[in-house]
Amino acid sequence: MINADTLPMHHINYGNRNACADSDPLLLDVVSRVQYPAMKEFLESVLHEPEIFQALTAPVMMSMSPTSITSTYPIQTLRRAGELAAYWCGCGGEERDVLFVATLVQGTQKLLGPVVLGASTVEDVMFTLVRSALHRLDDRAPRCSRLLRLSLGWGCEDDIDDFYVPRLQIAVRRALTQVSVVANMGTPARRGLQGDDKRSRHNCSRSSAVKNSESCQA
Numbered sequence: 001m002i003n004a005d006t007l008p009m010h011h012i013n014y015g016n017r018n019a020c021a022d023s024d025p026l027l028l029d030v031v032s033r034v035q036y037p038a039m040k041e042f043l044e045s046v047l048h049e050p051e052i053f054q055a056l057t058a059p060v061m062m063s064m065s066p067t068s069i070t071s072t073y074p075i076q077t078l079r080r081a082g083e084l085a086a087y088w089c090g091c092g093g094e095e096r097d098v099l100f101v102a103t104l105v106q107g108t109q110k111l112l113g114p115v116v117l118g119a120s121t122v123e124d125v126m127f128t129l130v131r132s133a134l135h136r137l138d139d140r141a142p143r144c145s146r147l148l149r150l151s152l153g154w155g156c157e158d159d160i161d162d163f164y165v166p167r168l169q170i171a172v173r174r175a176l177t178q179v180s181v182v183a184n185m186g187t188p189a190r191r192g193l194q195g196d197d198k199r200s201r202h203n204c205s206r207s208s209a210v211k212n213s214e215s216c217q218a
Helices: 025-032 037-049 048-059 072-091 094-115 120-141 140-151 164-178 179-186
Strands: 061-066 068-074
Touching: 025 048, 025 094, 037 048, 037 068, 037 094, 037 140, 048 072, 048 094, 048 140, 068 072, 072 094, 072 164, 094 120, 094 140, 094 164, 140 164, 164 179
Parallel strands: none
Antiparallel strands: 061 068
């Protein structure tokens, strides 16, 4: 098992891009749609990861007609997917925030899939990128962290029921399918990533102790 704390980060070269995550209007728009401070902070931190920032803001050229070509950005597609997942969940504000963010993370994971190296899985790579932010979320908003892990399939098996958790996971998958996230995004990466062992993604010791009454508000 790989030690998550000592694993080196392997960066992807997406080409030159002058925009900064702090000022990119596409990313600022996405963050503004999250209500709860702890979830907003988590999302901001994740979007600042260079690999994620470049993957989400690399333009994808689309042909609208034989004489018209336009560009779109993966972050725009994922924002729409996140809004769909939040709308479909029929839950409270915390769950809507969690599903919005989970959809962004899951969609970004699909983007990174083609560039995973070695024995790592794309889930391992994604966890490597969000690990620090997720651990901070564990401390600031345990219920949000638990729901996010469960929505992404990173939760403890003891927390998975027959209705609530599957509904969260289905909302994320359905939203990404609805916007055809894989087909529209292409593959912007040119180099590979390696990630942590999958066992480090699950935080059962913390998440199983979290009660449903705990708030994501921090």
